[in-house]
Amino acid sequence: MTDFDIIVLGGGSGSQVATAAAEEGLEAVVVEPGPLGGACVTRGCVPSKALIHRADVLEEIRGAERFGIDAAVRGIDYAAITDAIHDTVYEKADAQAESLEENEHVTLYRGAGRFLDDETVLVEREDDEDVEIRGKTIVVAVGSRPVEPPIDGLEAVDYYTSDDVLYLDDPPESLLVVGGGYIGAEMGYFFDAVGTAVTMVGRSDRLLPREDEAASEAVTDALAERFDVHAGHEVTAVSERDGGIAAVVESDDETIELTADALLLATGRRPNTDTLDLENAGIDTDDGGAVDVDEFCKTSADGVWALGDVIGAQPYKHAADYEARCVTVNVLEDTQQAVDYDAVPHAVFTRPRVASVGRTEEELAEEGLEYEAATVSYDAAPLGLLLESDGFVKVLAEPDGGEILGCHVVGPEAPTLIQEVVVAMERAGGRVDDVVAAVHVHPALSEVILAAFDELSTRPYSTAPDWRDVGE
Numbered sequence: 001m002t003d004f005d006i007i008v009l010g011g012g013s014g015s016q017v018a019t020a021a022a023e024e025g026l027e028a029v030v031v032e033p034g035p036l037g038g039a040c041v042t043r044g045c046v047p048s049k050a051l052i053h054r055a056d057v058l059e060e061i062r063g064a065e066r067f068g069i070d071a072a073v074r075g076i077d078y079a080a081i082t083d084a085i086h087d088t089v090y091e092k093a094d095a096q097a098e099s100l101e102e103n104e105h106v107t108l109y110r111g112a113g114r115f116l117d118d119e120t121v122l123v124e125r126e127d128d129e130d131v132e133i134r135g136k137t138i139v140v141a142v143g144s145r146p147v148e149p150p151i152d153g154l155e156a157v158d159y160y161t162s163d164d165v166l167y168l169d170d171p172p173e174s175l176l177v178v179g180g181g182y183i184g185a186e187m188g189y190f191f192d193a194v195g196t197a198v199t200m201v202g203r204s205d206r207l208l209p210r211e212d213e214a215a216s217e218a219v220t221d222a223l224a225e226r227f228d229v230h231a232g233h234e235v236t237a238v239s240e241r242d243g244g245i246a247a248v249v250e251s252d253d254e255t256i257e258l259t260a261d262a263l264l265l266a267t268g269r270r271p272n273t274d275t276l277d278l279e280n281a282g283i284d285t286d287d288g289g290a291v292d293v294d295e296f297c298k299t300s301a302d303g304v305w306a307l308g309d310v311i312g313a314q315p316y317k318h319a320a321d322y323e324a325r326c327v328t329v330n331v332l333e334d335t336q337q338a339v340d341y342d343a344v345p346h347a348v349f350t351r352p353r354v355a356s357v358g359r360t361e362e363e364l365a366e367e368g369l370e371y372e373a374a375t376v377s378y379d380a381a382p383l384g385l386l387l388e389s390d391g392f393v394k395v396l397a398e399p400d401g402g403e404i405l406g407c408h409v410v411g412p413e414a415p416t417l418i419q420e421v422v423v424a425m426e427r428a429g430g431r432v433d434d435v436v437a438a439v440h441v442h443p444a445l446s447e448v449i450l451a452a453f454d455e456l457s458t459r460p461y462s463t464a465p466d467w468r469d470v471g472e
Helices: 015-023 038-043 046-061 080-103 182-193 213-226 317-332 363-367 381-386 414-426 434-435 446-454
Strands: 004-007 028-031 106-109 112-117 122-125 131-140 144-146 172-179 198-201 228-231 236-239 244-250 255-260 260-263 269-271 303-307 346-348 354-358 372-377 390-399 404-410
Touching: 004 015, 015 028, 015 080, 015 106, 028 131, 038 046, 046 080, 046 182, 046 363, 080 106, 131 317, 144 228, 144 363, 172 182, 172 255, 182 198, 182 213, 182 346, 198 255, 213 354, 213 363, 213 390, 213 404, 244 260, 303 317, 303 390, 346 404, 346 414, 354 372, 354 414, 363 390, 363 404, 372 446, 381 446, 390 446, 404 414, 404 434, 404 446, 414 434, 434 446
Parallel strands: 004 028, 004 131, 028 106, 131 303, 172 198, 172 260, 198 228
Antiparallel strands: 112 122, 122 131, 144 269, 236 244, 244 255, 346 354, 354 404, 372 390, 390 404
16 A cells, blocks of 8 residues: 555646646656546547647648639648647657656656555556555546437447547448537538548537537538538437448438438447446545536535546536635635636637637526627628638627626637636626726727627727728
8 A cells, every 4th residue: 555645646747747746746646547647648638639730731721812812732642740739749648647756746657547445546547557646635637428319220339439530541432420519510510621521519509519509500501512521410320331321310300311421420428437336435426427516516425526528517627727726725825716617618610610708698698697698700800801701709708897797709719709708707897898898909809809899888998980892
């Protein structure tokens, strides 16, 4: 039995707690069976966005003619793309492991841990003897894995998930994507851009159903122009046919059959808690396996905390990093820092891009809250007009230029544009006028944010005529 001050189960965002403890001279251990950095680094957001960047380059070249530029795509070395991305992200994971191993106050165990009691963990190592470790403080941050939905015949066919579709040697000629959430939408966009014939099936009536309805409808319409989208449908059965896949797809009023060379399941993720023996530590979970935590990320077991995908609050790496910062404060300092998700943004890297923070209009209406909404198109700003984009910014706020309740951006650079709204919301009672009062660079896309907030401001920033009427 080896004693540590802090045990961290998971080598992703949770490892930040271990390194922070080490800086305080405490002895920490990180238990991780796979690459360091969590799913994000090697099989999630980093490699997928690297692929999407290549898709964006292809789309820019193909659309260059509308700007008077003669350009064409003469070929795609797909294997070179995926090999380069694979090497880069795994080098990053190796570097993170090396950094932990070089820290004299951090021990890295390569293996899977499970609870023996609320202070004791058994680490089952593939290449070495199992070890028992004990700590007064334990952080559960083992991440999540793709969901395999209950589809008849699924066990008898080959399929991809987001874990293994990123590093193919060649793209399939045709691909059936099951799932209309952010993973499905992003992968559908990427594979379409590299020449795959994509078909997407989503259970909800529109793609990205958790987004504000205006953003969701914009993405649904845009992707439906690129490839076949069957929203409001569900895949109920699959089978092999002619070396590919045949799928039975049902909706309320029809049953159809779809075929493709390959199948991608993008139907969500589930927390990796089912092998931890959480009951031995008295750690409660919900029906989906997510760990129950309070506002400080503390579990039902004394001295045990949880963060990241295992708590299911915000399934994004930046949210897990934020939770890790809060947990670090809570386990190392006398004060306690609650997690507040009101101003935690997220983005979907489709074409168009989507970025959101705060609540949707549907959520506000459901809660019966009084609010005002304003939506402006990208061409409300000079640079947006020149980009010829169909994007828009939607702002939700309390009446009379009051507190910002939400913002949703659809279009180029949306994940970047949303950030100034996040900063404004992070301020106590961040208001519409806080955004309008700031001087914005001209001409820059950030003026689209200004124009949207200006619609709801009590002291409008500009009295100039509309740029779309008079130009610059």
